[in-house]
């Protein structure tokens with residue numbers, strides 16, 4: 001509880017990582033749609049919404065003609081291509097900050113990225129006085145995992161919303177969840193992220209002091 005500020009980190013929800021893309025994760029498109037619905041429903045819960053994108057110009061050995069799918073991958077997330085853009089399902093998301101990563105080297109964690117002004121994700125979150133982050137996106141076993149671990153290492157209270165992410169394989173997903181739990185990252189289903197009656201609950205309006213904005217008829 002307390003007076004924390006919360007950010008939603010939407011990691012690498014790009015067509016390149018979804019069915020039909022260059023490096024597809026099964027379930028990617030469905031997760032993109034689910035994230036869009038969640039973000040619309042919980043808009044008031046977040047002080048900041050940040051997207052990250054894999055945005056490769058020349059990432060060296062990250063790309064390979066004979067990828068091992070461990071350290072090397074087929075070309076994906078190529079800067080300037082349509083499939084490196086945010087997923088069309090997120091067209092209404094309106095992120096406060098967009099972070100891009102991996103221009104000239106592999107970058108799994110959103111904390112390796114920068115925004116259009118060159119600010120690192122850690123600097124952005126500090127500037128915005130964010131204390132809590134919820135991480136969603138693609139893929140749970142790779143970039144979501146790395147982003148959540150870095151968030152926790154930055155001292156942020158960190159949750160991964162388990163139904164709003166998808167791993168490359170079930171086995172890698174299970175391993176990632178074990179690692180996240182062991183590191184102190186909380187794993188939560190999205191429908192349990194904000195229990196009914198908690199502060200700023202949009203349905204009940206339990207907090208009289210929070211009611212002013214929603215009842216404001218506007219000018």
Ligand SMILES: [Zn+2]
Pocket residue numbers: 054056062076077102106107
């Ligand atoms: Zn990449």
